[in-house]
Amino acid sequence: MTSKFAGVVAALALALAACGSGPGDAPAGGSSATPDAGATIEIGSLYEPQNLDNTAGGGQGITEAFNGNVYEGLFKLTDDGKVEPLLAESQEVSGDGLTYTFRLRKGVKFHSGKALTSADVKNSIAKVTADDSQSARKSSLEVIKSVETPDDATVVVKLSGRSISLVYNLSYVWIVNTAAKDPATSEDGTGPYKLGTWKRGSTLSLERFPGYWGTPPANNGVVYHYFTDATALNNALLTGAVDIVTSQQSPDALTQFTGNPDYKISDGHSTTKLLLAFNDRKAPFDKPLVRKAVSSAIDDAKLLESVWAGHGSLIGSMVPPTDPWYEDLTKVNPYDVELAKKQLAEAGYAKGFRFTLDTPNYDPHPTAATFIKSELAKVGITVDVNVITADEWYTKVYKNRDFAATLQEHVNDRDVVWYGDPDFYWGYDNKQVTGWVKQAEQAKTAEEQTELLKQVNRQIAEDAASDWLYLYPQIVVASSKLSGYPINGLNSQFYAYGIKKG
Amino acid sequence: MARYLLRRTAFLLGSLLLAAALLFVLLRLLPGDPANALLSVGATPEQFAAARRQIGSDLPLPEQFGSWLAGLASLDLGTSFVSRLPVGPEIAERLAVTVPLTLLSFALAVVVALPVGFLAAWRSDRWYGPLLNGVSQLGIAVPVFWIGMLLVTVFALRLRVLPAGGFPREDWAEPLRALTSLVLPVVTIALVMSASLIRYVRSATLDVLGSDYLRTARALGSSFGGAMWRHGLRNAAVPVISILGIELATTFLGAVVVESVFTLPGLGTMLVEGIAEHDYPVIQGVLVVSTFAVLVIGFAADLVQRLVDPRLRAHVGGGRP
Numbered sequence: 001m002t003s004k005f006a007g008v009v010a011a012l013a014l015a016l017a018a019c020g021s022g023p024g025d026a027p028a029g030g031s032s033a034t035p036d037a038g039a040t041i042e043i044g045s046l047y048e049p050q051n052l053d054n055t056a057g058g059g060q061g062i063t064e065a066f067n068g069n070v071y072e073g074l075f076k077l078t079d080d081g082k083v084e085p086l087l088a089e090s091q092e093v094s095g096d097g098l099t100y101t102f103r104l105r106k107g108v109k110f111h112s113g114k115a116l117t118s119a120d121v122k123n124s125i126a127k128v129t130a131d132d133s134q135s136a137r138k139s140s141l142e143v144i145k146s147v148e149t150p151d152d153a154t155v156v157v158k159l160s161g162r163s164i165s166l167v168y169n170l171s172y173v174w175i176v177n178t179a180a181k182d183p184a185t186s187e188d189g190t191g192p193y194k195l196g197t198w199k200r201g202s203t204l205s206l207e208r209f210p211g212y213w214g215t216p217p218a219n220n221g222v223v224y225h226y227f228t229d230a231t232a233l234n235n236a237l238l239t240g241a242v243d244i245v246t247s248q249q250s251p252d253a254l255t256q257f258t259g260n261p262d263y264k265i266s267d268g269h270s271t272t273k274l275l276l277a278f279n280d281r282k283a284p285f286d287k288p289l290v291r292k293a294v295s296s297a298i299d300d301a302k303l304l305e306s307v308w309a310g311h312g313s314l315i316g317s318m319v320p321p322t323d324p325w326y327e328d329l330t331k332v333n334p335y336d337v338e339l340a341k342k343q344l345a346e347a348g349y350a351k352g353f354r355f356t357l358d359t360p361n362y363d364p365h366p367t368a369a370t371f372i373k374s375e376l377a378k379v380g381i382t383v384d385v386n387v388i389t390a391d392e393w394y395t396k397v398y399k400n401r402d403f404a405a406t407l408q409e410h411v412n413d414r415d416v417v418w419y420g421d422p423d424f425y426w427g428y429d430n431k432q433v434t435g436w437v438k439q440a441e442q443a444k445t446a447e448e449q450t451e452l453l454k455q456v457n458r459q460i461a462e463d464a465a466s467d468w469l470y471l472y473p474q475i476v477v478a479s480s481k482l483s484g485y486p487i488n489g490l491n492s493q494f495y496a497y498g499i500k501k502g
Numbered sequence: 503m504a505r506y507l508l509r510r511t512a513f514l515l516g517s518l519l520l521a522a523a524l525l526f527v528l529l530r531l532l533p534g535d536p537a538n539a540l541l542s543v544g545a546t547p548e549q550f551a552a553a554r555r556q557i558g559s560d561l562p563l564p565e566q567f568g569s570w571l572a573g574l575a576s577l578d579l580g581t582s583f584v585s586r587l588p589v590g591p592e593i594a595e596r597l598a599v600t601v602p603l604t605l606l607s608f609a610l611a612v613v614v615a616l617p618v619g620f621l622a623a624w625r626s627d628r629w630y631g632p633l634l635n636g637v638s639q640l641g642i643a644v645p646v647f648w649i650g651m652l653l654v655t656v657f658a659l660r661l662r663v664l665p666a667g668g669f670p671r672e673d674w675a676e677p678l679r680a681l682t683s684l685v686l687p688v689v690t691i692a693l694v695m696s697a698s699l700i701r702y703v704r705s706a707t708l709d710v711l712g713s714d715y716l717r718t719a720r721a722l723g724s725s726f727g728g729a730m731w732r733h734g735l736r737n738a739a740v741p742v743i744s745i746l747g748i749e750l751a752t753t754f755l756g757a758v759v760v761e762s763v764f765t766l767p768g769l770g771t772m773l774v775e776g777i778a779e780h781d782y783p784v785i786q787g788v789l790v791v792s793t794f795a796v797l798v799i800g801f802a803a804d805l806v807q808r809l810v811d812p813r814l815r816a817h818v819g820g821g822r823p
Contacts (some may be wrong), residue, residue: 200767203671223671405525
C-alpha cells in the first residue's frame with residue numbers, strides 16, 4: 001500500500017531546500033571544491049516505478065524519477081508549498097474566478113524536438129481527467145468544464161465552479177507531447193532530462209536533454225538504482241555504489257552514517273502521517289467521545305521513539321507543518337490515561353470494549369498495532385490485531401468499509417480535505433466540516449481558504465475523527481561530496497537537476 | 503533410445519501444459535484483483551472498472567486462459583498488467599543474470615563437493631573425515647541470506663574488494679564487471695549447495711566402499727584407485743546425478759533469496775515483484791519458463807544417468823536381458 005498511497009502523490013515539491021529550487025536557479029551548494037558537471041549522480045531508492053505513466057498506475061517511483069526531471073507542469077511546487085510558474089509564463093483569472101488564461105513559455109521543446117503548443121496542454125489535462133485515467137488528481141480536476149486554445153501559446157481553462165486549488169492541482173499534470181506513443185513505456189516531456197534506459201528491477205537512467213529551455217542540469221545525468229531491501233541499499237551507499245539515498249526507511253541503519261565525515265544526514269519534513277483511522281460510521285467509534293478516549297490513551301511520543309528513535313514529529317491533527325493551514329493541535333487530545341478512562345465512562349463504556357484492528361502487514365503498522373494493543377489494555381479496551389495484505393486492505397477497508405478501525409499511512413500533502421467527504425473510507429460525517437471544505441475550495445483568496453481549512457483541522461481534532469499517531473521523518477543520507485539535492489519533503493518528488501558532485 | 507526420447511518429450515510437454523493450467527487457476531483463486539495494484543486512494547468505482555477493462559481481468563476466465571495459451575503456443579508470454587512491457591523480453595533479460603548465476607554456483611558447488619564428499623567418506627576414520635561431515639552439516643543449517651550478508655560484510659564493507667550487490671547496467675557488455683558482481687552471490691549459493699551435496703556424495707561413496715564388487719575387484723588385484731575409478735565412481739555417480747538434477751532445479755528457483763540480498767535483477771526478484779503487484783502475466787510467464795527449465799533439467803539428469811548406468815538403458819529399452 002505504500003506505493004499505492006504514494007502514487008496519490010500530492011507531493012509538495014519540497015526540493016532543493018538548501019539551494020533554492022527550479023531549473024532557473026543556479027544552486028549555490030555548499031561545497032568548496034569545483035563541482036564536476038560531467039559527473040553522473042547515482043541515486044539509491046526503494047521505489048521503483050511500476051510503469052512510466054502517472055495516469056496509469058506508475059506509482060510513487062515514477063513521480064520520484066520523472067516529476068520536474070523529465071516532465072514539467074504548467075506550475076511547480078516549491079519547498080515551502082508555494083506554487084511557481086514553470087511552463088506557464090503568466091496567468092489571468094477572471095473576476096468570477098471561473099476562467100483562467102495561461103500564457104505558455106516560449107522556446108520550450110519536447111525531447112522529440114517538437115515545440116510545446118497549447119494543444120499539448122489541453123491533451124495533457126484531458127489525459128488526467130479521461131475515463132480510464134487512474135490519476136489521483138482526476139477528481140480534483142473534475143471542476144474543469146472546458147479547455148480552449150485560442151492560439152498556440154494561450155490556454156483558457158473554464159471551470160464549473162470556483163477552485164482556488166486549480167493552479168496547485170495543475171502542478172501535478174505532466175505536459176506530454178500529444179504525439180507521444182506509449183507513455184507507459186516511453187516518454188516525451190519537456191524536462192531537463194530525457195529517459196536513458198529503464199532496466200526493470202534494477203536501474204533507470206536520465207540523460208541531459210540538450211535542447212532544454214532552462215538552465216541545464218548541474219550534473220551529466222542521474223541513475224536511479226532500485227532496491228527492495230533497505231540493508232542492501234545502505235550497503236550500496238557504504239561502498240560508494242550510490243551517492244545518495246532518497247528516503248532512509250531504516251532508522252537503525254543511520255548509526256552507520258552518523259558521525260562519519262564521508263556522509264551527511266539531512267532530517268527534513270515529510271507529509272506522511274500514520275493514522276489510526278476509525279470507522280466513524282459504526283459503534284463504538286461513531287461516538288466522538290470514544291474516539292477521543294482512544295486517542296488520549298495512546299502515548300504517541302513513546303510510539304514514535306520506539307519506531308523512529310528520535311526522528312519524526314507529533315501531530316495533533318491531519319495537517320502537516322508544511323501545509324499553509326497548519327497549527328499545533330497536539331494538546332487537543334493529550335496523552336492522559338485518566339482522561340481517557342473518564343471519557344470512556346461518560347460514553348457508556350466504563351468497562352471498555354473489544355474491537356478488531358485491521359493492520360497492513362508491512363512496517364511500521366504491525367509494530368504500531370502491538371503498541372496500541374498494550375496501551376488500550378490499560379483502559380480496558382481489548383484489541384484484536386488482524387494483519388492483512390495491502391491488497392486485502394484495499395478491498396476490505398477502502399472499498400467495502402468492512403472494518404472497525406485500521407492503521408494506514410497517508411502520504412499526501414493538503415489531504416485534510418478528505419474529512420469533508422462523508423463517503424471516504426473512514427466515514428467522518430460532519431455537515432459543518434463538509435461545508436467548510438467546499439467553501440475553502442471556492443474561496444476568493446488564499447487567506448480565506450487558509451482560515452477555513454484551519455477550522456476544519458481544529459474541528460476534526462475536536463471530534464478525534466481519526467487518531468493521528470505521528471508524522472514520519474524525511475531522512476536523506478548522501479555522500480558529503482554531494483550538494484544541491486532535495487532534503488526536505490516527500491520522498492515522492494526528487495528534483496535531481498541541481499545535484500552536484502565534488 | 504529413440505522411443506524413449508519421444509516418450510520423454512511427450513511427457514515433458516504434457517507436464518508443462520498441466521502446470522500451466524494449474525498455475526492459471528491457482529493464481530485466480532488468490533483474493534484481490536490486479537486492478538487494485540494500479541489504483542491509488544481516492545479511486546472511484548468507475549476508475550476501478552476502467553482499470554479492469556484495460557488489463558482484461560473483467561473477461562471470463564476460460565477466455566483469459568484461452569488467449570494466454572494461444573500466446574504461449576506462439577512463444578508470446580503477454581504484456582505485464584503493471585509495467586505494460588512485454589513479459590518475454592524481460593524474462594530473457596533476467597535469465598541473462600539467473601542462468602549464469604545458477605550454472606556458476608552449481609559448477610563451483612560440484613567442484614567443491616565431489617572431492618570433499620569423497621574424502622569425508624574415504625577418510626571417515628581420520629580426524630578430518632568427521633570434521634568435514636560436521637562442517638557440511640552446519641552449512642545445511644545456516645540460512646542462505648545469512649551467509650550472503652556475512653560475505654557482504656567481510657568482502658564488500660570491510661575489505662572493499664567486491665561490490666555489495668547490483669549488476670552492471672550494460673549487462674554482459676563488460677564481462678569482467680558482470681562476473682565480478684556475481685562472485686559473492688555465486689559463492690553464497692555454492693557454499694549452501696555444496697554443504698548438502700557433500701552429504702550425498704559421502705553416503706554414495708560409503709555405499710560403494712562397503713560394496714562386495716569393490717572388495718572383489720581389490721581381491722582380483724586392482725589397486726584401490728583403479729577399482730574405484732573403474733567400478734566405484736560409476737556406481738556412486740547414479741544417485742548423485744539425480745540429486746544434482748534436483749539441486750540445480752532448486753537453485754534456479756531458489757536463487758530469489760540471494761538475488762534479493764545482492765539486488766540482482768534476476769528471475770526470482772521478477773517473480774516476487776509480480777506477486778506483490780498481482781501481475782498475472784508476469785507470474786505466469788516466470789513460472790512457465792522456470793517449470794520448463796526444471797523439467798528440462800530433470801530430463802537431462804535422466805539422460806545422463808542412462809548413459810552412466812547401462813542397467814537403466816536395458817530396463818527402459820525393454821525386453822533385452
